[in-house]
Amino acid sequence: MLHHCRVTNEQRTVTYEIRHSGRSPAYASGFVTTLSRPSPLQNRVTPTGEIVADPARGMFMGNRGCIHNPDRRLGVTRWRSKLWICCVLEWQGVRRDPMPPGRWTALFFMDEATALAAGHRPCAYCRYADYVAFRAAWQQSQYLAERPKAVEMDARLHGERVESRTRRQRTTAATFAGLPDGVMIRHDGVPALVLGGQVRPWSFSGYGDPVPVPPHRSVEVLTPPVTVATLAAGYRPALHPSAVR
Numbered sequence: 354m355l356h357h358c359r360v361t362n363e364q365r366t367v368t369y370e371i372r373h374s375g376r377s378p379a380y381a382s383g384f385v386t387t388l389s390r391p392s393p394l395q396n397r398v399t400p401t402g403e404i405v406a407d408p409a410r411g412m413f414m415g416n417r418g419c420i421h422n423p424d425r426r427l428g429v430t431r432w433r434s435k436l437w438i439c440c441v442l443e444w445q446g447v448r449r450d451p452m453p454p455g456r457w458t459a460l461f462f463m464d465e466a467t468a469l470a471a472g473h474r475p476c477a478y479c480r481y482a483d484y485v486a487f488r489a490a491w492q493q494s495q496y497l498a499e500r501p502k503a504v505e506m507d508a509r510l511h512g513e514r515v516e517s518r519t520r521r522q523r524t525t526a527a528t529f530a531g532l533p534d535g536v537m538i539r540h541d542g543v544p545a546l547v548l549g550g551q552v553r554p555w556s557f558s559g560y561g562d563p564v565p566v567p568p569h570r571s572v573e574v575l576t577p578p579v580t581v582a583t584l585a586a587g588y589r590p591a592l593h594p595s596a597v598r
Contacts, residue, residue: 398460400470400537400544400555400575402515402522409557411461412593415439415473427458435511436503438476439468463557465590466546470537470575472514472522477503487588494582506579513577525578530568533585535592537575540566544575548596559595 397407398415404427415438439462462468465475475483492500516523524539529547532538536547537555545552546560550568553560566572574581584590 396458396460397557398462398467398471398473400467401539402471404460407557409463411467412442412464412591413439413462413468414442415460415462415468415476416458417460435507437471437473437507437510437514439465439473439480440476441479463555463559464593464596466535466537466576466592466596467555469535469577469580469584469590470544472510472577472580474506474510474580483591487583490583490586490588491579494586495579509579510577513579522575523577525574526571527574527581528568529566529570529572532572532574532581535576535584535588535590536581539573539575540564546592546596548592553596559593 393406393408397405397409397411399405417434417437462471462473475487477484488500488506491497491506495501513523515521529538532547534548537544538547538552539545540552540554544555545564546555549563551563551565553563555561576584
C-alpha cells in the first residue's frame, strides 16, 4: 500500500530506495536514487488541521490522498478523500518518496493527539491493534450494537472536522472539567493538550510545561466531538515524550 513506508522530512537531500511494480517510476526496483528537493516540504500537520513547512520530525505520518502538484508544492486542495489516517513512520524497512507524482502526499504529526485533533484516525493496516481499540471505544461511546466500519467512521469524522465550504476546521465549546486526556483545545491562542487536569502548550518539537485551567472554564475544543467521546470511552493515544516529562 502506498502510505506504509519510511519517509523523511529533513532539511537535506534524501536518498530513497525505489522498488518496481511496473506501474510507476516511483516504484522502480534494483537501484537507489537521490532526489533533490526544497526543504522542508509543506507536509507537517498542526492540531488545527493546517499543513505547513517545518523541519521538525514527528512520531506519526499519514495521508489524505495526493494533494501536491508536480513541483512538490501544495495547491489549494487539502484532501482528496474522506479517509484521513494516521500511520507508523516505518513499515517493513521500505523507503519511499514522500511526494511521488500523482500518488500520495505523506503528512507528518508530532504525535497521535495531534493527528486526532486534525481529524485523522488510526490506520487499520499498519496500526491494526490501535485501530481495533479505537473502533471499540467508538462503538462504546456511540452506544452501537455493532463495531463501526471504517467508511462509517470516516464519514462521521469528515462532517465534524472541516467546513466543506470554507475548508476551515470545525471547533466546539465545552467545559474544561468534562474533557478527557488526549483532547486538544485552544488555550491563550495556541493549541494545547489536555492531560491530568491541566494543559500543555503544543509546538512542533513537543509540549511545554503544564498550565492549570479552571475546571468550569468554557474552552474551544479542536478535536472532533466523536473523537472526544472515543477518548472518554478509553482510547489512549500515543503522546510525545515531552507530555509526561
